[in-house]
Amino acid sequence: MYVTSPNHYVDSDISRVSRDFLASEVFERAAIRSLPEESLLFCEGDEAVQVYEILEGVVRTSKVLCDGRRQIISFGYPGDLVGISHDCRYHYDCETVSEVKLRAHRKNACSANSQTEPEFCKLLLKHTAFEMNSMQEHFLMLGRKSALEKICSFLVVLLDKVAVEENGLMRFQVPMYRSDIADFLGLTIETVSRTITKLRKDGVIDLPKPNEIIVCQPAKLRALAERSE
Amino acid sequence: MYVTSPNHYVDSDISRVSRDFLASEVFERAAIRSLPEESLLFCEGDEAVQVYEILEGVVRTSKVLCDGRRQIISFGYPGDLVGISHDCRYHYDCETVSEVKLRAHRKNACSANSQTEPEFCKLLLKHTAFEMNSMQEHFLMLGRKSALEKICSFLVVLLDKVAVEENGLMRFQVPMYRSDIADFLGLTIETVSRTITKLRKDGVIDLPKPNEIIVCQPAKLRALAERSE
DNA sequence: CGGTCCTTTGACACGCCTCAATTCATGTGG
DNA sequence: CCACATGAATTGAGGCGTGTCAAAGGACCG
CATH class of the missing domain: 1.10.10.10 (Winged helix-like DNA-binding domain superfamily/Winged helix DNA-binding domain)
Incomplete structure (x- = not known):
């Protein structure tokens, strides 16, 4: 979740679309996991094997400076995807805020094959492109x-x-x-x-x-x- | 260009990869354009037909609040892509900082066909996922x-x-x-x-x-x- | 040489941060 | 059921960093 201004052009169905699509049986059976509150899902630097889809609860993604200053990147709500990586490394930490249920997909942007899984790539692309818009709105807020x-x-x-x-x-x-x-x-x-x-x-x-x-x-x-x- | 901290996991070849790949003849012949400094490439809200690849010069992408406050999202240098959109609308303004030469590709994330152009979609995905990392670093800077x-x-x-x-x-x-x-x-x-x-x-x-x-x-x-x- | 635009510099104000103490909510053990 | 402990949230006082407003300096160009 990003804080966005009202004058943005939102494809408001993207998260629903993502959910429906990922929930389908097009891909391998995905593992559903539950995590208690305040637990770590993954760390910056970990190998980014999976993409996670939040089903219930809230997560936060964040980065920290060496002296401890922290910036939370986003709060992930049901329907959101976290952990998409272009180079098979996570670049931020992800922790649960509340008790969370999520589905783990054993493919990522780096490992997905665009020839055999074009729909999956297209979905991730739409999701990242959409998320970039949200992040740009958030820039405006943080900076101005x-x-x-x-x-x-x-x-x-x-x-x-x-x-x-x-x-x-x-x-x-x-x-x-x-x-x-x-x-x-x-x-x-x-x-x-x-x-x-x-x-x-x-x-x-x-x-x-x-x-x-x-x-x-x-x-x-x-x-x-x-x-x- | 985003300001990034040194402890990030950079696929430093991504922009070069992008350039080589887009420059290839896999897709339709792309139009090369030149623009003088301080000229507008596209506006927030415009139909996002094309993705632009910067060949020479520098561009800036930005968003503005209704009262005039502005946030520059990124500076685009040679090798960078600007204008990727998931919903065929640009969500920010793009202007030239210096004299700019660029290549316009007549496809975008929304219009590309993942079945017939899987490589293009994968490229855009890798690019957006990479750019998201850079933006996350920039969050840390803006906020902290x-x-x-x-x-x-x-x-x-x-x-x-x-x-x-x-x-x-x-x-x-x-x-x-x-x-x-x-x-x-x-x-x-x-x-x-x-x-x-x-x-x-x-x-x-x-x-x-x-x-x-x-x-x-x-x-x-x-x-x-x-x-x- | 004069005009324009950008940059630099100065004086001052104010919003947010820092540090510290208090209040509140929740859970635990007697 | 009530003291007590714990951790979060609130509140207060004061300082600092950055913004605001204004003026001067410098580069460029006709």
């Missing part, structure tokens, strides 16, 4: 948005992705820690917390629990995601 | 590095990519404006200028002209790219 805009953009994405209506209000879970959000948005934990508190005090959102958000004013949240004032 | 680290990382990439030795010192051109560098690194023009001046005063680099850099202490430059002090 304020803390408030970043947090609001992040919440808007979750709102559109996983929120459920309840008494006319949209409610959703935030399964990741504040530190994950901070490392995803290029902020500190404290700034994330302060910004969320500000949104709560302004009546834009409500926080029944730290990991649960109710959006009281979705339009305002979306507006704040675009410009600071 | 200081101005000094950003500038040094940027200069190190140029050093490794285009510098030539002269009297035992590495020298290279910086074809883009300070504003381009600023929008690429998520800084302001003034901060870019101040940081470059600091590097000059510290004796790490020399600036015979604003657009020409001599690296006096490459090791120190590389060290500064990793940690602020």
Whole structure:
């Protein structure tokens, strides 16, 4: 999952398409695995044999600098693929945020044969090309948005992705820690917390629990995601 | 071109591979075009018919927010591909930085047929997967590095990519404006200028002209790219 | 020589970070 | 069922890095 601005040209069915296609029997039977929360799926540098498809739960992909600074690349939700590699090495870490169920496909961009598996290659291509668009949107946010805009953009994405209506209000879970959000948005934990508190005090959102958000004013949240004032 | 940290697993031949392969006669004869500096190649939203391969010169790809804030996604150097799209729309602008010669290929990720052109699809896949790695490195920089680290990382990439030795010192051109560098690194023009001046005063680099850099202490430059002090 | 555009430099403000303490949520053992 | 421990989230005070605004310098060109 990447934080994207509203004026993008989304092929909104790509993840569904991916899921259906991978779930089909075109390829070898894929192994389904379950992992508890906060467990490591793979590391930067590991041999990238498999591509993983998230079926349930949330994962995070990240890179770290030698001094410990971390940048979370993306949060992977059901339907997302992680681990695609062009050279049979993973270039980032992947860990579970919550309990996760996933399907492992024993082919990758490097090992797939374009002659015998053209459809698989085309699927991976569409997926990576689509993901690149999302990453480009995320660039804009990391490089050019304020803390408030970043947090609001992040919440808007979750709102559109996983929120459920309840008494006319949209409610959703935030399964990741504040530190994950901070490392995803290029902020500190404290700034994330302060910004969320500000949104709560302004009546834009409500926080029944730290990991649960109710959006009281979705339009305002979306507006704040675009410009600071 | 993305700013990358040194501890990445690079298939350093990918751009050469791309160039050789696309230059071959496997596909239809591709049109070669020349463009003057500061001209528009395509816009976000345009129909993405073609993929472009840079032969000479430098291009920049960028996205802009409605209020004018801009983020440069990448600088494209000879051997790079720009314009790959999964849904036949370009999702960013592409302009020339210098005079540019390029080859236009009349196929894209969306229009290519994986059955009849498996090699082309595989090539695009390898290219996009490779570029995703570079973008992930760039995330780390945008989100977690200081101005000094950003500038040094940027200069190190140029050093490794285009510098030539002269009297035992590495020298290279910086074809883009300070504003381009600023929008690429998520800084302001003034901060870019101040940081470059600091590097000059510290004796790490020399600036015979604003657009020409001599690296006096490459090791120190590389060290500064990793940690602020 | 004058105009234009880019770059550099300076003064100042402010947003976010740092460090530290407090509050809160959750789980455990008595 | 309630103290206590643990780890996360929140809140506060203060400093620093980078942005903002403005002006000066420099390169290039007609």
